Amino acid sequence: MHALRRLQLAFAESVFSPADARIASRVHENGLDPVRRVRVYHNNMFVGLTAALEAVYPIVHRLVGTDFFRFAAKEYIRDHPSRSGNLHCFGDHFGEFLARLPSAAGLPYLPDVARLDWAYHEVFHAAPGARLDIEGLQDVPLANWGKLCFNLHPASRLLESSYPVLRIWQVNREDYEDDPSVDLAEGGVRVLVLRTRLEIAMYPLSPGEYAWLGALAEGRDITRSFERAYAVEPDFDLKACLERHVIRGTLVDWHLANHDELAYQELLPSSTRAQCAEGKSPARRARLPFKGVEGRI
Amino acid sequence: MAVHTTTASRPGPIPVQAGIGLRAPHYRELLEWRPPIGWLEVHSENYFGRGGAPLYFLEQLRAHYPLSLHGVGLSLGSTDPLNMEHLNSLKTLISRFEPGLVSEHLSWSSVGGRYMNDLLPLPYTVEALSHVSQRVARVQDYLGRQILIENVSSYLQYEESRIPEWEFLAEVAERTDCGILLDVNNVFVSATNHGFDARSYLRAIPAEVIGEIHLAGFSVNRFDQGELLIDTHSRPVAAEVWALYREAIALYGPIATLIEWDTDVPPLSVLLNEARKADQILERHVDQFLEPYDARVA
Structure with a gap:
């Protein structure tokens, strides 16, 4: 040497x-x-x-x-x-x-607060997202809606905790001036951390909404994602949830799953780990040319 | 998100004036007020992300000011393989922002995959000279442009060093055609810490290879036995460093000069005042003015 x-x-x-x-x-x-x-x-x-x-x-x-x-x-x-x-x-x-x-x-909630801090940090530096092509989506025949796949915004992260970490995180911000009390008995929370343009927001999610977005993030189509949501939240409202996340900007891109893809989806790990340089999302763009019956959100 | 500014509307090379280090607390103020400062410099790594506020504000400011990219993490002198991921990020940043100057340090910061994220001194040996020169040449080839190499402050000297630092630095430039970023504060700090003559250091560096000068403030660490000056970039430029800077400019002629301030960042007006002092010294030697330093593109 x-x-x-x-x-x-x-x-x-x-x-x-x-x-x-x-x-x-x-x-x-x-x-x-x-x-x-x-x-x-x-x-x-x-x-x-x-x-x-x-x-x-x-x-x-x-x-x-x-x-x-x-x-x-x-x-x-x-x-x-x-x-x-x-x-x-x-x-x-x-x-x-x-x-x-x-x-x-x-x-005991400290590790999850740390994960929320890290999610905020990653989202701060992540790539900007494209605007969702809603016009194109409206051209997708209703028969194919079940095969729709959505990509989540590159500057988004999903996080689940058994503690009320969103409340803990918010009341401990430097600029927070309201009632700082936190009731740990409040229980767990599921959070979406999302940056649109330069604004970073944290949204609490219902169990079904969290499962649905998680499944979409793994590349599953809307049918399979709905099955996940329904399993944890029987009265999960897909239409309202889809609308909310289109408006919010959580969903930035879509394509229709093809059969090969459906087969491979089962091989995906149940959660995707974010990398430092860029969250590795299964962003496939195998868009199929569909025309015909109008579909609306 | 920001629309990329077209190349044509961007200010060009770094002018022979004072510039300031761009730090996040000053983004909005600089954009709103746009003070007549010659140029801006950023730490390259702070803009390695894929989006968000840092790139947004740099894009906005780039439309109004010449820009220099200053790297602190490439670990040029390391014996680990060159970090190509890091170098690729730098190359992407260069193509996006078209900086007038790109600089790195004559130091190392990692070995065995562990990063200490500090500017660690090299031993000044024939082996280290050959190693770091090859790395500088590879980086310039990869980036397709010249880089400047900056001397660092140091707090120890290795017994195996055989070459004075100033000869080592000048020789790297000679072998690789890189430019030198001469940090006058670092010359002063190291000269004081190791007891060499700062003026001999200045005289050993050929004026024509110096593309940029750095000025910053140091702190003093006192021990029972003695003291060490530490390059903290947390204070105004010291009077002794201003004196050495005046000598440097008298010796070399005017050179683009940066005021660096990285910790305990003061109000923008304090930085602008420091820059004004540097500009006054540069203007006094305007008769020696040659050409703005033009980074050679390979």
């Missing part, structure tokens, strides 16, 4: 664990203990990455306070080192990490 690589590996060890003196032994003293000099880089890294986490997780920060947040950040940086030169990618596992952190067990 070359000398430069050996030096860089030793340097990194000392930055992560300041007790490791391998790099200090190769540094000029020049009036100041080499261990001190190396420690500047150790501090820089932990301060810089902690600030990055604070920026992405403002509500977690507010809930736990600065001291605990810094402690948790330090553990997290060691367990899940940054893997990118782009700091906006750092912190994607913080929610799971908090769920496993024994000292955070007293706040």
Whole structure:
């Protein structure tokens, strides 16, 4: 191995664990203990990455306070080192990490609040969505409506929690001035985080609505998505739900499923994990040329 | 979302004036007020997302100001493979915003896949010189344009270093045809921390390869034994750094100069005042004015 690589590996060890003196032994003293000099880089890294986490997780920060947040950040940086030169990618596992952190067990809703912070962060940087082609949709024959597939807005995320995390998140925002009380007995919540243009909103969803959007996001057609919604909410109103999400801008693109696609849909995992660079949505555009009977929303 | 501005209506190369680092708290104020500042610089990585407010505001501001892209995360000096995903994001950003200058640091920030997200010093050895020069050449080939390389502040020197930093920096430019972004604050910080002469550093860098100068504020860390200056970009430019900057401009002639301020970002007016000071120094040497630095496109 070359000398430069050996030096860089030793340097990194000392930055992560300041007790490791391998790099200090190769540094000029020049009036100041080499261990001190190396420690500047150790501090820089932990301060810089902690600030990055604070920026992405403002509500977690507010809930736990600065001291605990810094402690948790330090553990997290060691367990899940940054893997990118782009700091906006750092912190994607913080929610799971908090769920496993024994000292955070007293706040059982904290991991889900972290997931909501992360969803907000991802949506903030996600791609803009196209406008839904409603005119084209109206040309789809009614007989084919069951095969409609919709893509969700690239700047949208779905999240489910057993705790009222939407309320917790909202009352802990810096600009919130109303009644800050939260009743944990209120129970769980399903949330859509959606950015349209530059505005980011969080919408509570009914169980059926959440299941329906989740199924659409996985690429399932409207029939199969409805089956999912109906299974958890027998009086699920498909028409109202479709209207609401067209108006809201949650749905940005549509196509008709073909038979191959229907077969492959069953192979899809039940949830798609968002990536840092871009939420990987199964965005297929196999649009079939249909003309005929007018269909309306 | 924003309609892409046409190339023709965008301001061109970076002028030989002072510019300021563009930070999110100033987006709206700059757009509404549009102060007569020479140019703007952003951290490239802050615009690697696919949409949203950062790109929206940069698009708007780009229509009014020349722009420089300054990278902090490419990890040029690392012995890990070049991060092509990162480089691709940079290339996409360049084609979208058509910056007058693109710069990176003479440093490394990752090894073994772990990123420390800091500007870490290289040992100044023959091996490191050859390694970093090859990487700069590959990046320029890939981007199809020249980049500027910036000297960083450092808090330690390796015993195995054999080449003075200023010779190392000038040699990378000589070997790769890259330009130099000379950070006068970093020269001052490192000279103080390691006890070398900042003026010798300046004299060792050929004027014609310097495409840009950076000015920023440092902080002082005091220890029992002594102290270290830390490049924090959190304060006004220090009086000693202004003095060194005046010498640099007297030596090189006027060069596009950026005021950097990244933490505890002050009101816009404070940045504009710092920029005005730099402009006054540049104007005093206007008789030495040659041509604006023109980044060579491969």
